[in-house]
Amino acid sequence: MTIVTSREAHKRFGEVMDKARREPVTITRNSRPIVVVLSAERYAEIQAIEEKITGKRGSASGILADLPGFGTEEFRKSKQEEIELEEKKFERHSRKSGSQAA
Numbered sequence: 001m002t003i004v005t006s007r008e009a010h011k012r013f014g015e016v017m018d019k020a021r022r023e024p025v026t027i028t029r030n031s032r033p034i035v036v037v038l039s040a041e042r043y044a045e046i047q048a049i050e051e052k053i054t055g056k057r058g059s060a061s062g063i064l065a066d067l068p069g070f071g072t073e074e075f076r077k078s079k080q081e082e083i084e085l086e087e088k089k090f091e092r093h094s095r096k097s098g099s100q101a102a
Contacts, residue, residue, distance in 0.1 A: 001026055006034065030089070 002019050003026045009016050019025050020037040027035050 003028060003033075005029070009037075029086075 001024050004012075004016060006027050006029045009025075009027045016025050016027075016037060021039045024036050024038045024042070026033045027037065
């Protein structure tokens with residue numbers, strides 16, 4: 001599996017898509033995996049497997065709904081806090097990068 005940073009993925013998105021047609025590509029931020037890009041064919045295979053396991057069409061949301069706490073106010077707040085933290089990190093990084101370019 002190929003691993004690229006979010007910055008690399010942004011700069012070379014066409015290459016990432018081409019690579020993802022052959023194998024999954026993991027995109028990281030701060031050295032942590034954030035998303036995986038994969039071909040439409042592989043995604044369809046995964047959906048079919050999920051449907052066989054759960055008996056539900058479009059079952060990814062059904063699987064998420066079965067997670068403890070999913071959909072609760074506490075869960076939403078924790079996710080919102082994570083998003084806000086990531087936005088602050090991005091903001092600081094953008095300001096730092098902008099001041100270095102000047």
